[in-house]
Amino acid sequence: xxxxxxxxxxxxxxxxxxxxxxxxxxxxxxxxxxxxxxxxxxxxxxxxxxxxxxxxxxxxxxxxxxxxxxxxxxxxxxxxxxxxxxxxxxxxxxxxxxxxxxxxxxxxxxxxxxxxxxxxxxxxxxxxxxxxxxxxxxxxxxxxxxxxxxxxxxxxxxxxxxxxxxxxxxxxxxxxxxxxxxxxxxxxxxxxxxxx
Numbered sequence: 001x002x003x004x005x006x007x008x009x010x011x012x013x014x015x016x017x018x019x020x021x022x023x024x025x026x027x028x029x030x031x032x033x034x035x036x037x038x039x040x041x042x043x044x045x046x047x048x049x050x051x052x053x054x055x056x057x058x059x060x061x062x063x064x065x066x067x068x069x070x071x072x073x074x075x076x077x078x079x080x081x082x083x084x085x086x087x088x089x090x091x092x093x094x095x096x097x098x099x100x101x102x103x104x105x106x107x108x109x110x111x112x113x114x115x116x117x118x119x120x121x122x123x124x125x126x127x128x129x130x131x132x133x134x135x136x137x138x139x140x141x142x143x144x145x146x147x148x149x150x151x152x153x154x155x156x157x158x159x160x161x162x163x164x165x166x167x168x169x170x171x172x173x174x175x176x177x178x179x180x181x182x183x184x185x186x187x188x189x190x191x192x193x194x195x196x
Contacts, residue, residue, distance in 0.1 A: 008069035074141035092130035
């Protein structure tokens, strides 16, 4: 896990842009003709659809790994008095992909039949809330580190919007993450050199 975090914390903005936006967009365009307009069960998806779903899962994992790496790193270097509670951040990272897997595996199984909206809607809304919470956690943590104090919504709204619009926001957020990560690594190296 540390290697994954290091990759996302050291990666340049253009690398993150390619990984999280350019490559998935190309895959989406390439898969347009392979997915049927209505999907009622797994049998309707077809081979091209499975390839597309695999790419979609990979893209989602990469996006969540980027957010996890940033959120975990920022929270680890935060002033202890200002730290946000990480337990819901972790849950919010796990729930949306788990929900997506359950949705496709269970709700699209041929023998189950249509699932009522009253079952799907709360699960879907909670997945959306979890994604928004992860973005909030990263944005607020980043701004609190920059300011060194507790912040209000107006202070981190810009960072939150940039994360919501990550194809644009990555160009502004990632360089600050790179800078903070380099500062921490340099401080750790200097500390090790003085203690040896």
